[in-house]
Amino acid sequence: MYYRAARAIVWLWHRKSYAKTRSGESLPHLVKDHQSFLLRPLKDVQMRLQYNKITNLMLAIACIDGLIIRPGETFSIWRLVGKPSTRKGYLPGLVLNQGKIEEGIGGGLCQLGNLIFWMVLHTPLSIKERYRHGYDVFPDINRKIPFGAGATLSYNYIDLQIKNETQQAYQLKLWLSDEHLHGAIFCEQPPQEYYEVYEAHHRIVHQWWGGYTRHNQIKRRVYHTSSHELLRDEWVLENHAIMMYEPLLSAGQA
Numbered sequence: 416m417y418y419r420a421a422r423a424i425v426w427l428w429h430r431k432s433y434a435k436t437r438s439g440e441s442l443p444h445l446v447k448d449h450q451s452f453l454l455r456p457l458k459d460v461q462m463r464l465q466y467n468k469i470t471n472l473m474l475a476i477a478c479i480d481g482l483i484i485r486p487g488e489t490f491s492i493w494r495l496v497g498k499p500s501t502r503k504g505y506l507p508g509l510v511l512n513q514g515k516i517e518e519g520i521g522g523g524l525c526q527l528g529n530l531i532f533w534m535v536l537h538t539p540l541s542i543k544e545r546y547r548h549g550y551d552v553f554p555d556i557n558r559k560i561p562f563g564a565g566a567t568l569s570y571n572y573i574d575l576q577i578k579n580e581t582q583q584a585y586q587l588k589l590w591l592s593d594e595h596l597h598g599a600i601f602c603e604q605p606p607q608e609y610y611e612v613y614e615a616h617h618r619i620v621h622q623w624w625g626g627y628t629r630h631n632q633i634k635r636r637v638y639h640t641s642s643h644e645l646l647r648d649e650w651v652l653e654n655h656a657i658m659m660y661e662p663l664l665s666a667g668q669a
C-alpha cells in the first residue's frame with residue numbers, strides 16, 4: 416500500500432508527459448516485431464491460470480494497442496492499463512512472489528512486459544524504468560531470447576517505462592492470435608540503425624549456502640542500416656537471480 420500510494424503521488428505531481436494518444440492506423444515503417452506463446456505447460460502450474468492469462472492479456476492490450484509515443488513522451492504500462500480488478504473482468508492468473516508460484520487477479524501480465532521490453536531493446540527508445548524477478552523459477556525450455564531479457568510487472572510501482580528521446584514518433588501495436596501474443600513497433604521515418612541483442616558473461620555459481628545463483632549481462636550491437644557497419648557495442652543491463660531449480664543433471668541422466 417505504501418509503494419502504491421507513493422507512485423500515485425508521483426503521477427499526480429511529477430511533470431512528466433505520458434503517452435496516451437492511440438491510432439488504429441499504423442505508422443509507415445516497421446522497426447521490430449515479436450511473438451510469444453500464450454500457453455506453456457509448466458510443472459506444478461494449473462493450465463487454468465494460463466487460460467485466464469489470455470483474458471487478462473486481452474483486457475490489457477486493449478488499453479495500449481495503437482499507442483503513439485511522441486518525442487518527449489513517456490510510455491507507462493500502468494498509467495494506461497490501470498489497476499487489474501475483477502470489476503474490469505480480470506481473472507486469477509500466475510504471479511511470482513519471492514520465488515513462489517501464487518495466484519493473483521490480473522496474473523500473467525508479465526508476458527506483456529517481457530514482449531514490449533524485448534522489442535524496445537531493438538529501437539532507439541530509452542528505457543527509464545524496468546524491473547525483473549530476483550529468482551530464476553523455470554528452466555530454459557524452448558527459450559528464444561536471452562535469460563533476463565524481460566520485465567516484470569506489479570501494479571503500480573513495478574512498472575515498465577519507456578521514453579522517446581528521438582525526433583520522431585513511435586507506435587506500439589499489440590494483438591492476440593490463437594497461439595501467440597504479438598507485438599510490433601513502428602516509426603515515422605525509415606530506421607537508420609538496427610540492433611543485435613545478445614547475452615554476455617553468463618555464469619551459474621554454486622553458493623556457500625548450498626543453492627545456485629545465475630548471472631549475465633545483456634548487450635547489443637548497433638549497425639548502420641544501409642552499410643551494415645558496426646557503430647557501437649552497448650552494455651544494456653545485468654541480471655542476478657537465485658535459481659529455484661537444480662541446474663545440473665544427475666550422473667547418467669540424459
